[in-house]
Amino acid sequence: xxxxxxxxxxxxxxxxxxxxxxxxxxxxxxxxxxxxxxxxxxxxxxxxxxxxxxxxxxxxxxxxxxxxxxxxxxxxxxxxxxxxxxxxxxxxxxxxxxxxxxxxxxxxxxxxxxxxxxxxxxxxxxxxxxxxxxxxxxxxxxxxxxxxxxxxxxxxxxxxxxxxxxxxxxxxxxxxxxxxxxxxxxxxxxxxxxxxxxxxxxxxxxxxxxxxxxxxxxxxxxxxxxxxxxxxxxxxxxxxxxxxxxxxxxxxxxxxxxxxxxxxxxxxxxxxxxxxxxxxxxxxxxxxxxxxxxxxxxxxxxxxxxxxxxxxxxxxxxxxxxxxxxxxxxxxxxxxxxxxxxxxxxxxxxxxxxxxxx
Ligand SMILES: *Cc1c(COP(=O)(O)O)cnc(C)c1O
Numbered sequence: 001x002x003x004x005x006x007x008x009x010x011x012x013x014x015x016x017x018x019x020x021x022x023x024x025x026x027x028x029x030x031x032x033x034x035x036x037x038x039x040x041x042x043x044x045x046x047x048x049x050x051x052x053x054x055x056x057x058x059x060x061x062x063x064x065x066x067x068x069x070x071x072x073x074x075x076x077x078x079x080x081x082x083x084x085x086x087x088x089x090x091x092x093x094x095x096x097x098x099x100x101x102x103x104x105x106x107x108x109x110x111x112x113x114x115x116x117x118x119x120x121x122x123x124x125x126x127x128x129x130x131x132x133x134x135x136x137x138x139x140x141x142x143x144x145x146x147x148x149x150x151x152x153x154x155x156x157x158x159x160x161x162x163x164x165x166x167x168x169x170x171x172x173x174x175x176x177x178x179x180x181x182x183x184x185x186x187x188x189x190x191x192x193x194x195x196x197x198x199x200x201x202x203x204x205x206x207x208x209x210x211x212x213x214x215x216x217x218x219x220x221x222x223x224x225x226x227x228x229x230x231x232x233x234x235x236x237x238x239x240x241x242x243x244x245x246x247x248x249x250x251x252x253x254x255x256x257x258x259x260x261x262x263x264x265x266x267x268x269x270x271x272x273x274x275x276x277x278x279x280x281x282x283x284x285x286x287x288x289x290x291x292x293x294x295x296x297x298x299x300x301x302x303x304x305x306x307x308x309x310x311x312x313x314x315x316x317x318x319x320x321x322x323x324x325x326x327x328x329x330x331x332x333x334x335x336x337x338x339x340x341x342x343x344x345x346x347x348x349x350x351x352x353x354x355x356x357x358x
Pocket of ligand 1: 136186188199
């Protein structure tokens, strides 16, 4: 059994994907070809936003958002401590200060109460300018956006949704990628919607944001790419990757259903032995990971291994425990829930082509 079986998906889609790739080889527009714009339209429609702007990867998608919001040294950007490194990395890369926030024990996502506590603490210290929040849809479950947006509005912070894992999830039928001021996703092969290389996208309803992001991703272009009106980066999605994603997006709703069937089966099998992930009322998860909790994680993982079932730990180290973030350690460094999660979570194989789960 494989943890994520990308070959099974390719087998299923081979004829369609090969045909799409060959079409790109025939027209030869490898950079910003028609498939890129077709994909952006379809992504925006799926997520239910006005604009989807593709880019080179999910980390760049976040970095482009830092550029868009003018995040700079002296700014505080609040992000969960229990997440993938990139979420906080882009903040430090912009010269700003990541301020870590503890997690909610049930959802693994940013705890709105601790967020407010960290904001108040930052205000009382008086060294940083309150700038933005990056919330993460960890393991596929959207963060608590109704509450997070309330806190963001109360303190005048911008809200960014990092939906790298959440693409396909929803809250009361509102899709992940549509929350906050701007949202990002990743098409890294192992994500719920992955391509065959690196890829990413940004979503927004704000026309001005969309124009700026389209400029930033191509060297700050103005009316054309040799008219440069601001400093930008080179962060485009390859046309071939867009072609692959068009075919994958077409079957994505069916894949989501299959992922939910796997999750249901796991729940039946493991609810009595482990702490299984719970999806709050009104929420759906894209099940980027199916993550169990157990105090004796190593022993539990060994049991699965003996049955031929691979497991992985996402994530054993919180951001505040990372060497790279040593300089950003907060005074009140009590991330009890996140640390407990980091020492007890492990994930089971999850993909839409899993069969014979027992
Ligand atoms: C994967 C991931 C990213 C980064 O995406 P890349 O495409 O690998 O750059 C950012 N945030 C989270 C939460 C992720 O899981």
